[in-house]
Amino acid sequence: MDNVSPSNESRGYGKRPEEKPNAVEKHVENGKANDQSLSVISYSMQSSSIVELKEISQNDGLNLESMVASPAKKPLSFYMSVICLCIIVLLVAWEAASLAAAIPIIASELHATTLESFWANVCFMLGIAVAQPICATVSDVLGRKLPLYLSMFLYAIGSIVFALANNMTVLIIGRVLQGLGGGGLDVLQAIILADITTLKERPLFFGIIGMPIAIGHIMGPIAGALFAEYVSWRWIGWVNLPFLGIAFGLAFFYLNLRPIELHMSARLRRLDLIGMSLFVVATTCVSLPLSWAGSLYPWESWRTILPLTIGFAFVGLFAYYEKIPEEAVFPYRLFSNITAVMALLCAFLHGSILYIVLLYFPLFFQAVYLQKPLQSTVSLIPFAAPLVGFSVISPIIVKKTRRYRWQLVIGWAITTLFLGLFCLLKRTSSLTIVIVFQAFIGVGVGTTFSATAVPMQASVENVNDQGLAGGLVVIFRLFGGLIGLAIASTIFNISFTSSITSLGPLPEALKTLEDASHALGFIPTLRSLELPDETLGMLIDAYLVPFRTIWIVITCFAGVGILSVLLSKELSIETEDLGRQHFELSL
Structure with missing residues (x-):
């Protein structure tokens, strides 16, 4: 169980000719290996394979057994770098969720059209989708820190442009810049974490990084609503800058990568x-129509069909072309085994469920229980608290048990069961029952949140690919969220059209609901309607139908998640090698 995996060289990959000897090799070659240097060499075990250290010990009389027996002590720079990564993921998760609650106030102040409001929401996610794979492959070729600094710069400039915007065009430009920067930051944190940790120890750090991600997703809407309602929506941009400054300082002074x-x-x-x-064209042409189909434009509109057709054509061309380059955006070798494919499917499904729940649960509370927007966001806490907790606990359990497969099965099973029970809720259902169901859904989603990256990174043969493999999990989770939200929007509009039509002729106050695209925007008005109780109850039931349909669909998604884990294999996570861009220590 505690066997040590072979080094890259013993696997047959060999050392890249352009790489210089690492710190341990230099130290030994110079004849400086002595008792005082054992502590440094002990840490350097994480920058070299055990096979390399064994050779050093045989040549220089070092006691390898004592070195292996005592755990390596991490330097201060390591912990400062982890804090930097935590700040980065908190910022991106926070920003992705904060604008939704503030957009009505922003639209009113800047006199935005419906189209401009739509673009303000979607352009951030589109920027992330475009930037993530590009930053991943660029960092693999040029090094991590150059794209990291560029991403921080774009994110900071975007935040300033957003905060100073005096019209919607400028605001949208700021959001695009934030998205491009945020996409790079989001994927690079996963890649850098793989650089500075071994697979054997990484589950613990998945949990540490998972906590600020989950907190950002949950606190973003609350903070956005509070800023917009009680201070100024511009602080959604300004608040990023001090955090970015701290993250940049930590990266500049402590993130010493080879x-x-x-x-x-x-x-x-x-x-x-x-x-x-090819990827940028494909992503843009697919993501945009999926975002507006059924809400801004009908599915049958040429504005939806034409870009979607062009986008899928470019997806096929991109997939075919990626066989050719030496440093492809999505290297084929990472998709060469069933465990990797199933792990990415899990990430996709998890993103779909998470993003749908974060958006539609608060809308459900507003429409069915007539809560105010801020109150509905607070009502999400019973889901959020277990999500945050188990996103930390789950990878720690993986680290302790050295197993991940059945834990993922249990997480998906809990999610499936309680999403299924959520489908049974009525407008008369007790809020206590709703809270209990939410809590268990949070447990299930949190259990699979961080642990999904473990099988993906365990599935790659070359340790230098583990960072890119971790980045792919982040990318697929985001694309799952984009496509999941598009599916949910379409389901809501189709289902609501059917349910509202069944009510017969609508009173004048409800005439706008004859167009299903206005149904979500009408939700805040429900609690102020002066309608007979019976009519209001029928209207709430009409809203309940599309929400229930969405819950059924994501329950099926969770069921597929169980199947995907069962089809994967339990691989060893005992690897103690680091990739070529690991921490570089000076002796």
């Missing part, structure tokens, strides 16, 4: 520029 030793011109030639271009 550089790639190729000349910059040689590295630039290895970039998959054609693949990146």
Whole structure:
């Protein structure tokens, strides 16, 4: 169980010719290995394989057994770097969720049209979707810190532009810049975490990083609503800057990653520029119509069908082309086994469920229980608290048990069961029951939140691919969220049209609901309607139908999640190697 995996060299990958000897090799070659240096070499076990250290010990008389017996002590720079990554993920998760609650006030102040309000919401997620894979592949070729700093810069500029905006066009430009920067930050934190930790110890840090992600997703809407209602919506942008400043300082002074030793011109030639271009076109053409279909434009509109058709054509072209480049955006080797494919499917399904729940649970409370927007966001806490807790607990259990498969099965099973029970709720159902169901859904979603990355990274053969594998989990979770929200929007509109039509002729106050695209925007008005109790009850039931249909669909998603884990394998997570861009120590 505690066997140590072989080094990259013993696996047959060999050492890259351009790489210089690491700190341990230099230290030994210079004849400086002595008792005082054992503590440094002990930590460097995480920057070298055990096989390499065994060779050092045989040549220099070092006691390898004592080195292995005592756990390596992490330097201060490691912990500062982890704090930096926590701040990064908190910012991105926070920003992704904060605008939704504030957009009505922003639209009113800046006199926004429906189309402009839509773009303000969607452009951030589109920027993230475009930037994530590009930053992942660029960091693999050029090194991590250059795209990290560029992402921080774009995010900061976008936040300032957003906060200073005096019209919707400027605000949208700010959101696009934030999305491009945020996409890079989001995927690079996963990649860098894989660089600075071994697979054996990484589950613990998945839990640590998972906590600010979950907190950001939950607190974003609350903070956005509070800023917009009691201070100013512009603080949604300003509040990012001090956190970015702290993250930049920590990265600059403490994130000491081993550089790639190729000349910059040689590295630039290895970039998959054609693949990146194809991906940007494909992502944009697919994401936009999926975002507006059924809400802004009908599914049968040419504005939906044409870009979607072009987008899928470019997806096919991109997938075919990616066989060619040496440093592809999505290397085929990462999809070469069933465990990797099922892990990415789990990430996709998890993103769909998480994003749908975060958006539609508060709307459900507003429509069915007639809560105010801020109150509905607070009502999400019974889901949020277990989500945060189990996103930390789950990977710690993986670290202790050295097993992940059945834990993921249990997480998906809990999610499936209680989402299924959520489908049975009525407008007369007790809020206590709703809270209990929410809590168990949070347990299930939290259990699978961080642990999903473990099988994906365990499935790759080359340790240098583990960072990119972790990045793919982040990318697929986001795409799952985008497509899941598009599916939920379509389901809501179709189902609401059917349920509202069944009520017969509508009174004048409800005439706007004859167009289902206005149904979500009408929800805040429900609690102020002066209607007979019977009519209001029938209207709430009409709203309940599309919500219930969405719950049924995501219950099926969770069921597929169980199946995907059962089809994967329980792989060893005992690897103690680090990739070529690991921490570099000076002796």
